[in-house]
Amino acid sequence: METKTAHIDELISTFLAEGLEADVLEELKAWIAESEENRVHFMKCQEIWFSAVQEQEGKYYDQEKAFELFEKRVEKQKAEKRKARIPVWRGLYKYAVAILLFGFISYFSYQKGENSLRNALAEIEVEAPSGSQTRLHLPDGTTVLLNSDSRITYAQDFGVNSREVTLQGEGYFEVAHNQKIPFYVKTEDVQVRVLGTKFNFRDYPEDGEVVVSLIEGKVALKNKIRQEADLVLMPDEQMVLDKKEKVMKKESMNAQAVLQWAEGCLSFDETPLLEVAKILERSYDVEIEFTEESLKELRFYGNFNRTKQGLNDILNALSATGKVHYMLKGEKIVLY
Known part of the structure; x- marks a missing residue:
């Protein structure tokens, strides 16, 4: 027994x-x-x-x-x-x-x-709080890795007659193949339709753009905020939708770089400091504010591993540039 x-x-x-x-x-x-x-x-x-x-x-x-x-x-x-x-x-x-x-x-x-x-x-919701990541397996065999401050919801009978999930934030999907029942991932701005593939989908409500990056297979993208033809992606391509312009654009991408977050890595390549701050807030569950608007436009380079380096290491690297400094103000981090 x-x-x-x-x-x-x-x-x-x-x-x-x-x-x-x-x-x-x-x-x-x-x-x-x-x-x-x-x-x-x-x-x-x-x-x-x-x-x-x-x-x-x-x-x-x-x-x-x-x-x-x-x-x-x-x-x-x-x-x-x-x-x-x-x-x-x-x-x-x-x-x-x-x-x-x-x-x-x-x-x-x-x-x-x-x-x-x-x-x-009525619905099932799974969340990865700020400062953490969550891995789950859906009933159809699909694997999902949610990045910090992200969540997905899906119906109780998922996989029976339909496979639809709603995403807020960022998730990496390895979709189980099912020729009869397509898999849909929806956000407020974009819908992704697949049969079986691997892709990364990022659409945080506070971000200015939506990015879908295809690793394997083939996906069709529907713009939900402006009527235009569906966009088809092939491996090593990604779609970027500027929420102000409301137009989907296709471009090439480096799959390894896109998925670094899933391995605990934070990579910044000429990334605006405002975007860096958003990523740090989600990754370490902190609040960051700026004393000057001009600081948000500064560009930053750097690669960090969350398993080996903490928030202080990244903040010290920022300070080492001589262009920005930080201080603690209660529970907030202030960049000046």
């Missing part, structure tokens, strides 16, 4: 970390559908897994360490369960991960015809 439980726990952690092959995923789904106890255990394991991953925030994501922490917490949870029966629903609504849990659960419940859970929540 213990061997079976260990095997299931390993399947669950692999599913959450990187996804499962189709035949193994079917095994997990069948086990969850066997009983209410199995379904509750699946829910609890997801809560433990994501809390373990949260402890890796600010560091490079380490799947092995997260799994070790996951195992320890599962054992602790089992020990506590033997001592006293604890309500599994307690505290779930305190965290955004709880909404993610309902996402996975609603998918498996749909397979069993249990519509009550699907109707409990």
Whole structure:
């Protein structure tokens, strides 16, 4: 029995970390559908897994360490369960991960015809708060990595008859291929339509432009703020939409540079200081203000690794240019 439980726990952690092959995923789904106890255990394991991953925030994501922490917490949870029966629903609504849990659960419940859970929540929302990143696997097998201060929402029955998500912020998508059901990512400004591909999509509400960068496959882009022909991207191309001009423009791009954020790197290449400040605010969950408007136009070069260098390292590098300095004012960082 213990061997079976260990095997299931390993399947669950692999599913959450990187996804499962189709035949193994079917095994997990069948086990969850066997009983209410199995379904509750699946829910609890997801809560433990994501809390373990949260402890890796600010560091490079380490799947092995997260799994070790996951195992320890599962054992602790089992020990506590033997001592006293604890309500599994307690505290779930305190965290955004709880909404993610309902996402996975609603998918498996749909397979069993249990519509009550699907109707409990109209939409599922997953968020990466400022200063962190969040990795998740959608029910269709698609992998999403959300950058800091980003979120996606999708319907409870995602993957059944449609695959649509709404994005705010930045996300890297590895979309599972499905010829019959296209995958859509929508923001306020642009819609991306794909069948199966890898791409990066950035559209923060406060930014002046939208950028979609294609790594593999093919995508069609629809401008939602101005009527114009759809734009098709091929690998190593990206679309840039200036929100004031409201026109989509295609240009070549360096895929490695575009995806540096996903590896914990911050790269600035003649980047306006205003843009640098926005990135630092999201990456380190801080507030930055300028004493002079002219400072916002200064250009900055530099490459940093968040796993090895902190905010002070970047601020000191800014000061080393001699063009800008910083000071702490309460909880704010002031550039002058």
